[in-house]
Amino acid sequence: MSTLDWSGSIGHTAAMFFRRLFGAVTLALCIALSSLPAVAQSPSRPGLPRDVQSIIDAKVLRVAVTRFDLPSFHVRGPDGRLLGPEIEMAQQIGRALGVSVDFVDNAESFDSVVDYVAAGRADIGISKLSQTYNRLKRVRFSEPYVTLRHALLFNRVAIAREAGGQPPAAVLQKYNGRLGVIAGSAYVDFAHRNFPDATVVEARNWDSAIQSLLSGQVDAIYRDEFEIRRILKNKPALNVQFGSAVITDQNALLSIAICDTCSKLEAFINYHIGMTRGEFSLKELLSSELGKQVR
């Protein structure tokens, strides 16, 4: 065998080695990159989709909540601590999983809570969230822990004028005036779907929506029965000028948003909701002491 042949053989072998090495590294990189989101979401068990085991391994359940209070559901106490039945429910789920609970309370809107869960920055989101078609494209939802009927608070005179002698329900059913809702809430979707002829006016928050009704910028505001009743309960004088209407065939299914891959966590949470069913009721929510912490 000539020196040239030998050196040629060595060169060929080296080329083969580097080619295989490159292939192996590429494959490893591909596998690593493909599992990157899972690694980011579940720090302890790279390679597994985010679900119950990864939460147990991480020893923490990250719960997204709104940064603003939702009276009777969750509020910040005088010491800044989160309180309320939703907070208690999250802590019960954490205890049942054997992990601590970390509340991620930066969400500026209801949709933002869902964003946190969809982006993997929280395992679950709990903030009086209604299930909607748009949200269901991005996250899972538990069974509802409370179901509230949709409701309107409306200016009696404006609606009666529009009704022209008909009962107010006839106008409200096909409402085509200005309808106030909270921006970034499920009620934006609901308003467009249920009142297609109305002009939907998105308010920064619920207080702004109420203010727009009081000032006559809108003739009705749209949310759930609990919120409508709470306004009238806290300010009874409003009953004279403003009427309440419940939409009997539209329910807000208040549920926990769960990460899209967390099928076992969903089953776990559904089991917990089933075991504690009845802890949320409209009557109890309305009489809750936490409901009084309303601006």
Place this chain on the structure above:
Amino acid sequence: MKVPQGRGVDNSLKALSRTINQPAITLAAIVLALVLGVMRLPFLQYLRPVGDFYIALLQICVLPFLLATIPLAVRSAMDGGSAPGVLRSLLFWVLITLVAVASVSAIIPSLFFDYSSPDQQMISHIGALLGRSADTIDVEFAVDPRHAAEIKGAADSGIVSLIPTNIFASLSSNDSVRVLVFAVIFGVGMVLTERESGKSIFDALRHIQSVCTLIFDWFSLLVPIGIVALVAPQVALLGPDAFTALTLFAYAFLATSAVLLLAAPMLCAFALRASPASVFGALLKPVMLGASTRNSLVCVPLALDTLKNDLKVKDEPCDLYLPIGIATIRFGTILYFVSATLFIGTLMGRHFSLIDLGLLAVFSVGASFATLGLSGLAALAPLAIVLRPFGLSYEVAVPLMIIIDPLADMVRTMLNVAINCMIPTLAGGRGTIPTLQLSL
């Protein structure tokens, strides 16, 4: 002359009834009932069954009495040849009275509300009442028409509700308006057939009428007890809310009612050339029976007896008008609807022009006819006909009106009886032949 034994018992019964039902005793019973009611003593609940028993007794003979009296009155008018004149006169006074009552009902409360508007504290009280009584939800509806509750058309509404398609069903269901319509039609038919064949059952009807009158005489011995047993628990139903949040409405409604209740006997006295005090004393019985029973129709026999025998009003207009008028023309309801609409309008900041007041009066008269066949809280439903054209909320009005209804129901019935007694008096004046038997 020897008086037959039965007639003697009858006369002594009437004498006893007159003694017991003297104006002074009736007034004393009213005052006692009001005092007991305002005190809201716990034992008043035990009076309620006594009152219900008394109303049941009074109702025993109402329909037979109407079925006998109306055909007899029709016959009397047709055979006497005076029917067209009496009817014209009655119609004239009915229209005048409707216009007058509707005008007074619009003017006095609107002046009242102009000078004393509700303050913020009262509005807060009313808001709290609304929130509590309506459980805070005013309207329920479905956005999907497939889920919307089917709006059942009223079985019978408007003029159809007056036609007695099945008189036996109307009798068994105590549907007095249809029974009255049947009695009028049947009375005309009986007179015409009597002229052809010479046969009739008018003597039998006259006997039935006498029997009913006798039975009413028995029960009228209990009027003072009935007033206390019925009025006191009813007044006690008025909660403190009626005296705080609804003071304004109560004052306006009661002040206007007082004007009308005083005007009716005064005009009767003028028409009869009698002393106002004696007319007032005579009318007190049927009017207070109305207040205590809250049932105008039950007062018909006593009202007829008072007009014809005590005040000596001509029989024909009384017999022809009173049963039908009391059953169909509800003057108290007209005032109530006008006052309620003006009050709700004041609460919601609506101003009523003179044209509005005129329309309000017309709508209220129309809505009062829509209450035919309805009683109690159900009779509030036609209030929507009056409120909604003015952009006012029926849903606000109903819970408020329910609070004041125990009192308002009594006053409405008093007005119905008093003003309906005034119409045949104005139409007929003093009769020359006072007794029913002779007129027939």
